[in-house]
Amino acid sequence: MQTLPILFQYEGDGVFQPAGSFHARSADKQYVVGELYKLIEHHDRSDNTHRHYFASVKNGFDNLHDSMLGEYPTAEHLRKKALIRTGYRDERSIVCASKAEAERVAAFIRPMDDYCVVVPLNCVVHVLTAKSQSMKAMGATEFQKSKEAVLNFIDDLLGVERGATARSEAA
Numbered sequence: 001m002q003t004l005p006i007l008f009q010y011e012g013d014g015v016f017q018p019a020g021s022f023h024a025r026s027a028d029k030q031y032v033v034g035e036l037y038k039l040i041e042h043h044d045r046s047d048n049t050h051r052h053y054f055a056s057v058k059n060g061f062d063n064l065h066d067s068m069l070g071e072y073p074t075a076e077h078l079r080k081k082a083l084i085r086t087g088y089r090d091e092r093s094i095v096c097a098s099k100a101e102a103e104r105v106a107a108f109i110r111p112m113d114d115y116c117v118v119v120p121l122n123c124v125v126h127v128l129t130a131k132s133q134s135m136k137a138m139g140a141t142e143f144q145k146s147k148e149a150v151l152n153f154i155d156d157l158l159g160v161e162r163g164a165t166a167r168s169e170a171a
Contacts, residue, residue, distance in 0.1 A: 060154035
């Protein structure tokens with residue numbers, strides 16, 4: 001069972017109090033009196049960093065050379081393929097009976113997801129999909145790392161100094 005986050009307020013002297021009746025009821029449902037639980041601070045990612053990231057990706061897309069638009073026809077294609085290429089991906093492999101069958105399976109899979117990368121290699125088809133960067137799927141720390149990796153990838157793709165895409169997004 002997945003537990004929902006409960007907001008606590010530190011009262012001093014080692015006492016944490018649920019912040020309001022909703023959180024108190026949630027704590028009563030999720031926890032057992034007398035049991036020990038590990039408490040770890042959680043930092044939500046800010047809306048500002050989220051907006052900055054997507055504006056920077058759009059800026060990078062707007063500066064792509066026309067020859068790259070076949071591989072990256074939209075800013076979303078650019079973002080997701082950058083996630084895949086920087087390691088923020090899920091990987092699945094399908095073993096086929098022959099190289100020809102792997103080519104057929106790859107051709108069948110490609111249209112299922114416009115953003116995935118499908119690589120037939122000998123008798124194995126590798127399907128790579130971008131990890132979700134939703135707030136539910138990716139916490140602040142991992143989001144920040146993936147954001148930096150994607151923006152660095154875009155800067156390298158454009159042949160500009162790292163950080164240029166993020167700095168010039170407001171321009």
